Amino acid sequence: MRVLTTLNYYHPHWTGLTVYAQRIAEGLVQRGHEVTVLTSQHDPMLPREETVGGVRVVRLPVAFRLSRAMVMPSFPFAAATLVGSHDVVHIHSPSSDALVAAAVARARRTPVVMTHQGDVVMPAGLMNRVVQGAMQLNLGATLRLAAAVTTHSADYAQHSRFLAPVASTVQAINPPTEIPPPDPAAAAAWHEELSIDGGPIVGFAGRFVEEKGFDVLLRAAPLVQAALPNVRFVFAGETNVVYERFYERCRHLIDDLGDAVVSVGLVRDRQRLADFYAMCDLFVLPSRTDCFAAVQLEALLCGTPVVASDIPGGREVVTVSGMGRLAIPDDPVDLAAQIVASLRHPAPAPDRDAVTGLFDPEESVGRYEELLSQVVARHPRVPSVRTGQALPPLSDAATATVGAVMRNEADIAYRRRVPRLLEYLQLTPRDRVLDCGSGMGYLSMVMAEVSGATIVAADRDLDRLRWAQREQVAALPAAVDISSLPFADASFDKVLLSEVLEHLPDDVAGLRELWRVLRPGGVMAICVPHANYPFWWDPINASLELVGAPPMRGGPITGQWTDHERLYLPAQLQRVAERAGFVVTNVDELTHHSLPFHHALVYSIGKPLIEKNLLPARLRVAADRFRGRDNEGSRWNPVNLAVGVAHAVDRRNDRPRPGGERSAVSLLARLHKPDADVSAPGKP
Numbered sequence: 001m002r003v004l005t006t007l008n009y010y011h012p013h014w015t016g017l018t019v020y021a022q023r024i025a026e027g028l029v030q031r032g033h034e035v036t037v038l039t040s041q042h043d044p045m046l047p048r049e050e051t052v053g054g055v056r057v058v059r060l061p062v063a064f065r066l067s068r069a070m071v072m073p074s075f076p077f078a079a080a081t082l083v084g085s086h087d088v089v090h091i092h093s094p095s096s097d098a099l100v101a102a103a104v105a106r107a108r109r110t111p112v113v114m115t116h117q118g119d120v121v122m123p124a125g126l127m128n129r130v131v132q133g134a135m136q137l138n139l140g141a142t143l144r145l146a147a148a149v150t151t152h153s154a155d156y157a158q159h160s161r162f163l164a165p166v167a168s169t170v171q172a173i174n175p176p177t178e179i180p181p182p183d184p185a186a187a188a189a190w191h192e193e194l195s196i197d198g199g200p201i202v203g204f205a206g207r208f209v210e211e212k213g214f215d216v217l218l219r220a221a222p223l224v225q226a227a228l229p230n231v232r233f234v235f236a237g238e239t240n241v242v243y244e245r246f247y248e249r250c251r252h253l254i255d256d257l258g259d260a261v262v263s264v265g266l267v268r269d270r271q272r273l274a275d276f277y278a279m280c281d282l283f284v285l286p287s288r289t290d291c292f293a294a295v296q297l298e299a300l301l302c303g304t305p306v307v308a309s310d311i312p313g314g315r316e317v318v319t320v321s322g323m324g325r326l327a328i329p330d331d332p333v334d335l336a337a338q339i340v341a342s343l344r345h346p347a348p349a350p351d352r353d354a355v356t357g358l359f360d361p362e363e364s365v366g367r368y369e370e371l372l373s374q375v376v377a378r379h380p381r382v383p384s385v386r387t388g389q390a391l392p393p394l395s396d397a398a399t400a401t402v403g404a405v406m407r408n409e410a411d412i413a414y415r416r417r418v419p420r421l422l423e424y425l426q427l428t429p430r431d432r433v434l435d436c437g438s439g440m441g442y443l444s445m446v447m448a449e450v451s452g453a454t455i456v457a458a459d460r461d462l463d464r465l466r467w468a469q470r471e472q473v474a475a476l477p478a479a480v481d482i483s484s485l486p487f488a489d490a491s492f493d494k495v496l497l498s499e500v501l502e503h504l505p506d507d508v509a510g511l512r513e514l515w516r517v518l519r520p521g522g523v524m525a526i527c528v529p530h531a532n533y534p535f536w537w538d539p540i541n542a543s544l545e546l547v548g549a550p551p552m553r554g555g556p557i558t559g560q561w562t563d564h565e566r567l568y569l570p571a572q573l574q575r576v577a578e579r580a581g582f583v584v585t586n587v588d589e590l591t592h593h594s595l596p597f598h599h600a601l602v603y604s605i606g607k608p609l610i611e612k613n614l615l616p617a618r619l620r621v622a623a624d625r626f627r628g629r630d631n632e633g634s635r636w637n638p639v640n641l642a643v644g645v646a647h648a649v650d651r652r653n654d655r656p657r658p659g660g661e662r663s664a665v666s667l668l669a670r671l672h673k674p675d676a677d678v679s680a681p682g683k684p
Helices: 016-030 075-083 098-107 126-145 154-159 164-169 184-194 214-227 251-260 270-279 294-301 316-321 332-344 352-358 361-378 396-405 412-425 442-451 462-470 507-517 539-546 570-579 598-611 617-623 625-630 638-654
Strands: 002-006 034-040 049-052 055-060 064-066 069-071 088-093 112-116 148-151 201-205 232-236 261-263 282-285 306-309 324-327 432-436 454-459 476-479 492-498 518-529 583-590 666-672
Touching: 002 016, 002 075, 016 034, 016 055, 016 088, 016 112, 016 294, 016 361, 034 075, 055 075, 075 098, 088 098, 088 361, 098 112, 098 126, 112 126, 112 361, 148 361, 154 316, 184 270, 201 214, 201 270, 214 232, 214 251, 214 332, 232 251, 232 270, 251 261, 270 294, 282 294, 282 332, 294 306, 294 316, 294 352, 306 316, 306 332, 316 324, 316 352, 324 332, 396 412, 396 442, 412 442, 412 492, 412 518, 412 583, 412 638, 412 666, 432 442, 432 507, 442 454, 442 492, 454 462, 462 476, 492 507, 507 518, 507 570, 518 570, 570 583, 570 666
Parallel strands: 002 034, 002 088, 034 055, 088 112, 112 148, 201 232, 201 282, 232 261, 282 306, 306 324, 432 454, 432 492, 454 476, 492 518
Antiparallel strands: 049 055, 064 069, 518 666, 583 666
């Protein structure tokens, strides 16, 4: 399973959210899955890409910061590129880019699992309220796009206003929380160093922000001192929080307590952090809001009891373990009473094995693995390249002929699919072939040169058929309407239908008419545009589809949707073919890598220049796909140079796809009309 994880911050940034995400990602890697994390380059000194704990971490440049949000202009494009090569997208919220990631995944038909790690609660201030409202809209829309939603406790899910619409379906999975056993000697030495005449130490830790409620503890501290004069309060964490100056607002409370409050700073070393917890006689977290407090669990794992706020999610560790006390939220008097009672009448030290049994990190990772796997199974994806019957490759002579004829071909997707269509057809000189929707007859010309077969070039556009005659295409021209072909039943051995089916109002009816004119045992080769096309092939329509807008189907810069009724996924094409009476023997998805706006460059710019004869003769001989044999291949010809660049990019499509990219430009299918004497499809 390939998992793409998205969030605003990742290692080495240190918050509960990033720690949880890192442990889940690395835990999945240890179980044999591939995980990529798409996040911000929150520190410009960090590498843009690296592997951390077996996880591929892709960091994007930050244009600017808006409160907690990291604004990354390249995020939509990076997501569009990465989503296609993954089976599932795992979004950790709150995240300013959650909706973009979910929309990209929806457009690419990749399921989303959203892990909600807490509602957005901003401090006072107009800008913060605007940010909070925008984030709630963002995450609410993401919630509706997710195939599954998790949070860290059922208690939180049941009381969250944000999760209320889906509370009954949210899965509660405790975050995988791990910390090494403390060093008793180091903890004792640290306690002796910081305590006042051997008095108790009350620890608190985390980002010094309003939602953690540390101001409540600072207001409770004088009441605790009145009962226990030698008490000291020791803080471990970050005070310089760039998006919130809460520490400065609490500075007067800290100054009033004097030496009774000590800060040891942000402790990144996990062993040192374990010693910090063990050094404390009591750990206190008076949060105003919390989904799940890992610091409480870490304290218990290190043998230190806890006092916590009696709030949804924040009380989970104490409620489940029974190892601690709960205080009334935002009440310094009750908090002080609970602290004093805990220190005067200490309960037995929490047992590490018992705590681990209640909050097993391996079980948590296993539940995430199971959920992600279930979501992937419910949203099956057709493999990137799926082939059925083994077919003989083109002969060396045929390959050389195709290469010479297609020397000028700038459309890398067209150039790649033509040989495969010829392999599907397995043409012989005895075959009578219908090129239905032949256009200017280029493929009719290629088929005739490769095989010597009798080709009938059929199209409803008389101007295009006349063009084919001017180009001396060795095919019999026929003006036709595919809904009513002027040919007898079973009059063709093979049929080619290239880039036609997507234009038909009724695709099944069109295929049934071709079924009629194809002999029993005959073969039809089809090519249609893929619905899951690469972002860079047609960025405009891809962007429109990402936001749910209708695609552009006409005009000078249209791409994959040009004049098309529909695009196809493999299962959809197979279903249509089977309804028409065919047996699908082979399916291929071709061309993932391409130049940006490749389709527009070739067909919106290059093709009109050729058709209107606007190019100088020297350039036209290199640009006209009918003139491939006449092109001497001069490196100084700018058209040859441009085509060479396109071909160089296309060579990336020859490489194996270790990630199994889901997007492709072309969808090909080989159809077989059964030999049995059966009635025409749809008829008795």
